[in-house]
Amino acid sequence: MAIAKSPSKLTLPKHNPGVATVVDYLIYKFPQIDASIWRQRAIDKKLHWHDGSVITLETLYQPQLRVYYYREVEKEPEIPFRETVIFQNEDILLAYKPHFLPVTPGGNYVNECLQNRLRKKTGIENLQALHRIDRVTAGLVMFSVNPETCHLYHQMFANRQMRKSYQAIAKIEEHCSEPRAGQQWEVINRLECAEPRFLMRIIEGESNSHSRIRCLDRFEDKALFELEPVTGRTHQLRVHMQSLGWPIINDRYYPVLQPESADNFAQPLQLLAQQLRFKDPVTGQPRTFHSGYEMNPATWL
Structure with missing residues (x-):
């Protein structure tokens, strides 16, 4: 059994979805986890409020209070690839995340994630991820080191003051149009959850997603693209590439x-996730960070 060293937390919504107790809400919120597991966690005193007081089976739902719990899985997978610290100062840390490693705990991953690896490597228990990239995506991730300045960097992401640049390789099928090096696209549409709900789909309606895509190079039946997400919807770049007719190689969802x-x-x-560019909200200094990797369609087999 793998048990998280640090607690996960969630804030109970302002509007009660129709439950009586906190445990009832956790069962409703996480249907993939058997109800008996949440009840046993309450019995074992593994659920608590922000002040440390225990949440029991009878504890009533209280809107907008924060619940803390410790994630558990029977057997946690091990990812055989290593992360790299790119930059660190008194406020932030930037690291390269390898493919398959989650940024924070989720699913079958409790302690095997980039945030926990870096906390162990640096000894900084306050290290906190400022954004996410998909587990199966590699590249740059930025962390807060200083709790006193963390909110400034969070605001930078929330206000879209961070410029992100990705690279992707797609296979060009015979029946699809062929992109030319230098060709560009603005993809603007509406993304909503599909079925199952971890998938996204394009639907009619007011746009909520925007990506800039440019073809950088061609090699035989593959092409290299530069992707700049203007918005940050789940799976946005993967869905937008598919919508152009060039799904990203080895995408198991789209x-x-x-x-x-x-x-x-x-x-x-x-x-x-190749590059991050921003004006540092603490120093006012313009900053650019690079993953240290370049994708090449000619070397992909």
Whole structure:
């Protein structure tokens, strides 16, 4: 059994979805976790409020209070790739995340995530991820080191003052149009959850997603793209590439959801969070950070 060293937390919504107790809400919120597990956690005193007081089976739902719990999984996968610290000062840390490693705990991953690895490596228990990239995506992730300035960097992301640049390799099918080096696209549409709910789809309606995409290079039946997300919807770049007719190589979700199986470490998603550019809200200094990697369609087999 793998048990998280640090607690996860969630804030109870202002509007009660129709439950009586906190445990009832956790069962409603996380249907993939058996109800008996949440009840046993309450019995074992593994649920508590912000002040440390225990949440029991009878504790009533209280809107907008924060609940803390410790995630558990029977067997946690190990990711055989290493992270790299790119930059660190008294306020922030930037690291390269390898494919398959989650940024923070989730799903079957409790302690095996970038945030926990970096906390152990640096000894900084306050280290906090400022944004996320998909588990199967590699590239740059930024962390707060100083709790006193953390909110300034959070605001920078929330206000879209961070310029992100990705690279992706796609295979060009015979029936699809062929992109030319230098060709650009502005993809603007509405993304909503599909079925199952971890997938996204494009629907009619007011736009809520925007990506800039440019073809950088061609090699035989593959092409290299630069992707700049203007907004940050779930799976946005993956869905937008598919919508142009060029799904990213080794994408197991788009255009067709593949059967669930163990990770194939030899076939990572060909998507890289390559660059971050921003004006540092603490120093006022313009900053640019690079992952240290370049994708090349000629070397992908």
